[in-house]
Amino acid sequence: MTRALTLGQAALDRLMPMHLCLAENGVIHFAGPTMQKLVPPGAQVVEDIFVEAKGTETGCVMTQIRAADPARRLSLRLRHHRQMVLRGHVVAPGFGGLLLNFGFGVSLSDAVATFGLTENDFAPTELALELMFLQEANRAIQGELARFNRHLMLARQDAEREAHTDPLTGILNRRGLLAAMRGALDSRSGQGFALVHLDLDNFKPVNDRLGHGAGDRLLFDVARVLGRAVRAHDHVARIGGDEFVLILGGSWTCQALTAIGTRIIRGIEEISPEGCGISASLGIVLSAGYGPDDTDRMLHDADVALYRSKRAGKGRVSIAPLPLGCTPRPLPGPQ
Amino acid sequence: MHDLVNRAIEKFLQEESVPGVEAGLLPPALMLQAAADQLGKPPDELIEDLGAWLVRQDEIWRLLRFCGSDFLDFLLRLDELPERIRLITDDVEVPEIALSRSADGLVWVTISDGSPVWTALLSGLLRAMADDYGTLCVITRSADGIAIDVSDAAFAEARTFRLSARAVPA
Numbered sequence: 020m021t022r023a024l025t026l027g028q029a030a031l032d033r034l035m036p037m038h039l040c041l042a043e044n045g046v047i048h049f050a051g052p053t054m055q056k057l058v059p060p061g062a063q064v065v066e067d068i069f070v071e072a073k074g075t076e077t078g079c080v081m082t083q084i085r086a087a088d089p090a091r092r093l094s095l096r097l098r099h100h101r102q103m104v105l106r107g108h109v110v111a112p113g114f115g116g117l118l119l120n121f122g123f124g125v126s127l128s129d130a131v132a133t134f135g136l137t138e139n140d141f142a143p144t145e146l147a148l149e150l151m152f153l154q155e156a157n158r159a160i161q162g163e164l165a166r167f168n169r170h171l172m173l174a175r176q177d178a179e180r181e182a183h184t185d186p187l188t189g190i191l192n193r194r195g196l197l198a199a200m201r202g203a204l205d206s207r208s209g210q211g212f213a214l215v216h217l218d219l220d221n222f223k224p225v226n227d228r229l230g231h232g233a234g235d236r237l238l239f240d241v242a243r244v245l246g247r248a249v250r251a252h253d254h255v256a257r258i259g260g261d262e263f264v265l266i267l268g269g270s271w272t273c274q275a276l277t278a279i280g281t282r283i284i285r286g287i288e289e290i291s292p293e294g295c296g297i298s299a300s301l302g303i304v305l306s307a308g309y310g311p312d313d314t315d316r317m318l319h320d321a322d323v324a325l326y327r328s329k330r331a332g333k334g335r336v337s338i339a340p341l342p343l344g345c346t347p348r349p350l351p352g353p354q
Numbered sequence: 355m356h357d358l359v360n361r362a363i364e365k366f367l368q369e370e371s372v373p374g375v376e377a378g379l380l381p382p383a384l385m386l387q388a389a390a391d392q393l394g395k396p397p398d399e400l401i402e403d404l405g406a407w408l409v410r411q412d413e414i415w416r417l418l419r420f421c422g423s424d425f426l427d428f429l430l431r432l433d434e435l436p437e438r439i440r441l442i443t444d445d446v447e448v449p450e451i452a453l454s455r456s457a458d459g460l461v462w463v464t465i466s467d468g469s470p471v472w473t474a475l476l477s478g479l480l481r482a483m484a485d486d487y488g489t490l491c492v493i494t495r496s497a498d499g500i501a502i503d504v505s506d507a508a509f510a511e512a513r514t515f516r517l518s519a520r521a522v523p524a
Contacts, residue, residue: 128518131517132520136517136518137516137517138423138517148420148517149441151420151517151518152417152421152438152441153441153442155413155416155417155420156417156441157442159413159414159417160355160358160442160443162413163358163361167357
């Protein structure tokens, strides 16, 4: 037994506010209240409302509707809002003509915004409001999470900077120096550099005679002298009590290094507290022949050169000999 | 999600200008307890304020307005709220909410585990939502739950709500 049902228009409107009833030739008979908001004024036939969703437009939407498999989804694009694809299905109710019903699918929020739809435009069975609720909840949560991530990222950057900084002088600490050396020794960075190990001469008496506050102030001033002696892309670090290390990028001649070393020594002697005779001993090593894993060896070699300066009477510069098997570079001046 | 809950409480306490409550260091319950002590306010009153404050947060307000077309609709579908929260996240434990009507016509909202925190939070939230919908009602909180007496559903104009956050007014 087949069951038949006659529905008045009011019932049809309430059950399916997005329905569209067409004659066989595509002329619009009537439309549900929500569908009416989508139908452009003066529309006579279904082609005034829709174009095909996919492929080239043949202008023959009706052919597609007639050919649609009743068991499958029918997708049509709004003629005047091409970004919106409605999905629905079509049945032949038996009185001649075709009855179509549509939903917005993923175009929902777009459609709600464009046509100013309200809760009453949807049948209670539809999940439209729940979908919009979810979408907004998601967006709000994502916004908050993005804020959290930014916050964490900034905090991490701060922590990293702090971990690489000597709190007394604001220049790099040992950890920061090692990171900078690894970067500079990476063959991809291409350029060589000179590593300068510097130890203050006669520093201990400053602490003993004038107190640790004066000692700290002197270390701070030395860091400023060093900062002024180098270029913006060089590095300055304090790696222990009164030990400093500089990374000077580029190719260097012994003369140029001796000149800059001597300038640094003069600068430090100038800030010596009255009667303390502060000066500095320097040991310099060139990066040629060292790889990214050789930071310790390189620092050790610079240290050896530094002690040559100390033994030779302090207040001077020693440059380590180039490692074996490494031809000396031509000697251009510092860049 | 717990971070979001914590942050909401932190922000609320900031705006209520409760100084010195170490935000982020305490679990939410202790944060609220400490703040209540400082303000000399019973904790459940502060939590009620938190419920009303939530409604004033634009994004939360919009989500709440999705839950009902008018106050009565909102109220009578309040039992959907835990399920809605579970739609968004499953790491917040929300007790079930039951609705009933007493012989004198009052709507009763009861929380499954009788939690005084949720009862206080919901009554603050209901009070603010009634205001938002322009509904006049009396909301009474007791150990048995929340009793709502709706006296005038169209007492004032409801705040305008559009389904689409980007809809331009016609």
